[in-house]
Amino acid sequence: MTWWLLTFSRAAAASYLSHLDTARAMQRTFARAGVPIALSQGMRPKPRLSLPLPLPVGASGCEELAVVEVPDDLPDPAAALRELRAAAPPGLRPLAIIVVGDQHPRPRVLEARYACVLEGDAGAVRAAVERYATEVSVVRERVSPKGRRTLDLKEYVVHAAAEPVPGGTRLSFAIRPRDDGAARPQEFIDLIAGWAEVEPVMRRLERRRVTWRDLPPGPSPGAGRSMSS
Amino acid sequence: MNAHAPGSLDSCSEGWIPDEVARLLARVTRPGRYTGGEFNLRLKPGASPRIVLSYPDVYEIGISNPGLQILYAHLNDATPAAAERAYCPWPDMAALMRAHAVPLWTLETMKPVAGCDLWGFTLPHELTFTNVLEMLDLAGVPFHAAERGEGHPIVLGGGPAVANPWPLAPFFDAFFIGEVEHRLDEIVKALAAPSRALRLQALLSVPGMWLPGVSERPAQRQVFMAFSSTAPVLRPVVPVLEAVHDRAIVEVMRGCTSGCRFCQAGMWYRPVRERPVDLAVEAAEQLLSETGCDEVSLLSLSSCDYSGVEEALTRIRALRPGVRVSLPSLRIDSAAESLERFAADQRGSVTLAPEAGTQELRDAINKGVDDAQFEEAVRATFAGGFTGLKLYFMIGLPGETDADVAGIARMAGTAARLAKDVARGRARLSVAVSSYVPKAHTPFQFESFAGASVLRHRQRLLREAMPRHVRISFHDVAASLVEATLARGGPGSDRLVEEAWRRGARFDGWSEHFRFALWEDAATATGIELGTADLRSDQTLPWESAVAAGVTRSFLSEERARGARGELTDDCRDGLCASCGVCGAGVEMDVLP
Ligand code: SF4
Numbered sequence: 160m161t162w163w164l165l166t167f168s169r170a171a172a173a174s175y176l177s178h179l180d181t182a183r184a185m186q187r188t189f190a191r192a193g194v195p196i197a198l199s200q201g202m203r204p205k206p207r208l209s210l211p212l213p214l215p216v217g218a219s220g221c222e223e224l225a226v227v228e229v230p231d232d233l234p235d236p237a238a239a240l241r242e243l244r245a246a247a248p249p250g251l252r253p254l255a256i257i258v259v260g261d262q263h264p265r266p267r268v269l270e271a272r273y274a275c276v277l278e279g280d281a282g283a284v285r286a287a288v289e290r291y292a293t294e295v296s297v298v299r300e301r302v303s304p305k306g307r308r309t310l311d312l313k314e315y316v317v318h319a320a321a322e323p324v325p326g327g328t329r330l331s332f333a334i335r336p337r338d339d340g341a342a343r344p345q346e347f348i349d350l351i352a353g354w355a356e357v358e359p360v361m362r363r364l365e366r367r368r369v370t371w372r373d374l375p376p377g378p379s380p381g382a383g384r385s386m387s388s
Numbered sequence: 389m390n391a392h393a394p395g396s397l398d399s400c401s402e403g404w405i406p407d408e409v410a411r412l413l414a415r416v417t418r419p420g421r422y423t424g425g426e427f428n429l430r431l432k433p434g435a436s437p438r439i440v441l442s443y444p445d446v447y448e449i450g451i452s453n454p455g456l457q458i459l460y461a462h463l464n465d466a467t468p469a470a471a472e473r474a475y476c477p478w479p480d481m482a483a484l485m486r487a488h489a490v491p492l493w494t495l496e497t498m499k500p501v502a503g504c505d506l507w508g509f510t511l512p513h514e515l516t517f518t519n520v521l522e523m524l525d526l527a528g529v530p531f532h533a534a535e536r537g538e539g540h541p542i543v544l545g546g547g548p549a550v551a552n553p554w555p556l557a558p559f560f561d562a563f564f565i566g567e568v569e570h571r572l573d574e575i576v577k578a579l580a581a582p583s584r585a586l587r588l589q590a591l592l593s594v595p596g597m598w599l600p601g602v603s604e605r606p607a608q609r610q611v612f613m614a615f616s617s618t619a620p621v622l623r624p625v626v627p628v629l630e631a632v633h634d635r636a637i638v639e640v641m642r643g644c645t646s647g648c649r650f651c652q653a654g655m656w657y658r659p660v661r662e663r664p665v666d667l668a669v670e671a672a673e674q675l676l677s678e679t680g681c682d683e684v685s686l687l688s689l690s691s692c693d694y695s696g697v698e699e700a701l702t703r704i705r706a707l708r709p710g711v712r713v714s715l716p717s718l719r720i721d722s723a724a725e726s727l728e729r730f731a732a733d734q735r736g737s738v739t740l741a742p743e744a745g746t747q748e749l750r751d752a753i754n755k756g757v758d759d760a761q762f763e764e765a766v767r768a769t770f771a772g773g774f775t776g777l778k779l780y781f782m783i784g785l786p787g788e789t790d791a792d793v794a795g796i797a798r799m800a801g802t803a804a805r806l807a808k809d810v811a812r813g814r815a816r817l818s819v820a821v822s823s824y825v826p827k828a829h830t831p832f833q834f835e836s837f838a839g840a841s842v843l844r845h846r847q848r849l850l851r852e853a854m855p856r857h858v859r860i861s862f863h864d865v866a867a868s869l870v871e872a873t874l875a876r877g878g879p880g881s882d883r884l885v886e887e888a889w890r891r892g893a894r895f896d897g898w899s900e901h902f903r904f905a906l907w908e909d910a911a912t913a914t915g916i917e918l919g920t921a922d923l924r925s926d927q928t929l930p931w932e933s934a935v936a937a938g939v940t941r942s943f944l945s946e947e948r949a950r951g952a953r954g955e956l957t958d959d960c961r962d963g964l965c966a967s968c969g970v971c972g973a974g975v976e977m978d979v980l981p
Pocket residue numbers: 645658659660960961964965966967968969970971976977
């Protein structure tokens with residue numbers, strides 16, 4: 160068996176898929192393309208395809224990553240990529256295949272860059288972003304089915320910037336996960352929207368770049384080591 | 389879409405969902421319901437006429453409807469029209485659409501539905517009727533056809549619930565009665581006429597059309613006689629959201645002449661037509677690629693009766709390793725054999741529908757299954773290693789007594805005993821009991837609805853008599869009462885639907901949304917009593933003035949009388965024609981040699 164890293168973009172209608180639905184759509188794309196995915200062992204074998212970094216519902220992704228195991232006797236990756244592109248649904252576009260070899264890659268995120276548009280008072284949004292830069296600590300509570308926890312957004316969210324665009328302000332920022340987890344984009348958007356007193360509606364949210372580490376072998380997909388056409 | 393250079397910090401995304409819609413999507417459950425983006429979605433920019441197809445239920449239900457898939461594929465692939473889709477927004481989305489004044493859009497282009505030329509609804513059953521009004525309202529299309537003008541779409545209804553179009557009559561410009569595949573070209577052509585009045589006039593001349601207040605005669609139900617020489621849908625829209633069923637569907641047969649006297653579909657889709665096995669297998673092969681599924685379902689009202697079932701199963705299974713083939717229903721009288729030969733791929737559980745609890749009542753409804761056959765079928769299910777058995781029954785059938793209901797508990801007891809002895813307790817047994825609603829164009833159309841108090845009494849009896857450990861579920865009697873009222877409603881019954889909608893009735897087929905009090909209030913306000921329509925067999929029945937279903941009144945009356953005498957009527961495909969009235973004038977049974 161061989162591991163591939165498949166980069167793909169997610170946009171338009173596909174942005175509204177959940178993480179699980181995105182993975183399922185990817186699996187179906189392989190099935191439609193006639194590119195087999197290896198199955199896991201056990202009573203209920205599952206296709207060995209995973210998306211290491213979930214994309215929020217409603218967000219586009221410029222260069223997402225799928226980790227997939229395929230049988231050795233496959234057609235060459237360039238041909239597979241062509242088939243996958245033809246078989247993908249609107250909004251999901253396979254970009255490149257990186258052949259990793261027989262070691263299961265476990266890519267970890269160093270940094271993910273986001274941008275979204277906030278409506279309302281552009282000056283207030285800019286002021287909120289400036290305030291964020293000056294705060295030493297911004298602690299927020301997260302309530303989830305697993306319980307409550309507090310997290311200091313300053314430990315995760317960097318490079319915050321605001322820029323006027325038609326219809327609002329583009330808020331851009333980067334999230335750097337740590338060993339204990341990561342902030343979510345919506346948490347930062349809520350913070351800025353709350354300070355600026357604008358609606359925290361996540362619109363045109365886009366993950367523009369992800370920087371990975373531990374991608375054996377060689378450089379990250381973003382560095383262009385790909386078999387894209 | 390991908391001018392985005394690897395590693396770039398620029399935007400890569402094109403084709404953003406329009407902002408006014410995106411604002412709503414950010415706040416609803418399952419936003420993917422409203423954005424399309426499915427596999428095999430068709431886009432025909434600039435094509436004319438623009439047709440919107442709708443199924444008045446939530447996306448996940450509507451997307452699985454094979455009828456809508458047929459229309460979508462044919463209109464887009466074989467006519468100049470562009471067909472788009474819209475389903476009924478869930479209440480959270482509907483509330484936001486109203487609050488922000490965003491009209492209903494289509495999944496293909498995100499453009500307002502109201503701007504289309506023709507808006508076609510597939511109407512599955514009565515409990516979706518308030519959703520039709522909900523969709524018209526959300527689209528900003530006037531409710532009543534009489535209020536629509538040049539800029540409004542023509543609203544056309546079709547599907548099984550138009551067997552009695554009266555409860556929806558004023559809301560539709562036209563209804564198409566029967567199977568529409570061979571009339572789509574004529575419908576598209578009619579839309580080219582230069583004014584709304586002329587378009588309606590052109591539609592009136594399409595066989596099968598009934599225009600409320602305009603048509604002078606009932607519309608003749610249309611039968612698609614090229615069924616057996618036409619391929620089924622080969623490029624269905626495949627959802628990217630998790631689907632209820634994830635299988636490729638090959639419609640192998642249309643119509644069923646088993647002759648169950650309660651069954652509207654059995655009367656409505658006559659005569660039986662079968663697709664050749666070659667066509668079914670070729671379709672299955674293409675569908676496996678197009679859908680990415682590894683399961684094929686051979687669809688029909690009674691797939692075990694399909695003459696080519698065995699050959700089709702064998703050949704489809706041989707197409708690729710790991711392909712499974714399932715049949716949606718099994719006949720009890722041959723289930724033991726079918727389970728062994730056909731159902732090896734069926735996952736998990738098996739469904740059997742004895743429908744009634746005693747031999748007498750089963751004979752009266754022409755089900756003709758005996759206790760020994762039932763026992764054999766159950767034994768075969770458990771011996772075959774299936775992990776579950778679901779039994780379907782009805783209560784409230786004409787002529788039913790408490791003893792018949794006790795018979796249901798007895799049969800469940802037999803099944804429970806076999807589950808213990810044969811499956812050694814490893815199989816789940818469940819019993820689903822629905823309330824019978826007499827439907828138009830069936831032998832029981834002359835019968836009255838059993839009524840809420842009788843049904844509640846029988847549900848109680850059954851609950852008490854059921855063996856312990858058997859899971860039993862009932863239909864909500866109140867919902868059946870509403871269904872019966874609408875199924876048997878005549879001119880004016882639309883007022884009840886509209887009043888109920890105005891009071892907030894939506895998604896009445898969903899137990900969590902069905903609110904009987906709204907219907908009671910609507911009944912009081914309109915003076916229409918729920919469930920009491922008393923129809924006499926010497927009168928013209930309301931639906932007979934709108935729909936000529938093909939089966940004649942004399943056949944239906946005779947069948948009703950035979951039922952009362954407990955006489956069985958044979959399936960015409962196995963022997964004698966029962967002279968139901970459907971065949972003739974180019975319509976005939978079309979089964980494999
Ligand atoms: S007319 Fe005769 S052959 Fe045709 S469907 Fe009716 S009973 Fe069957």
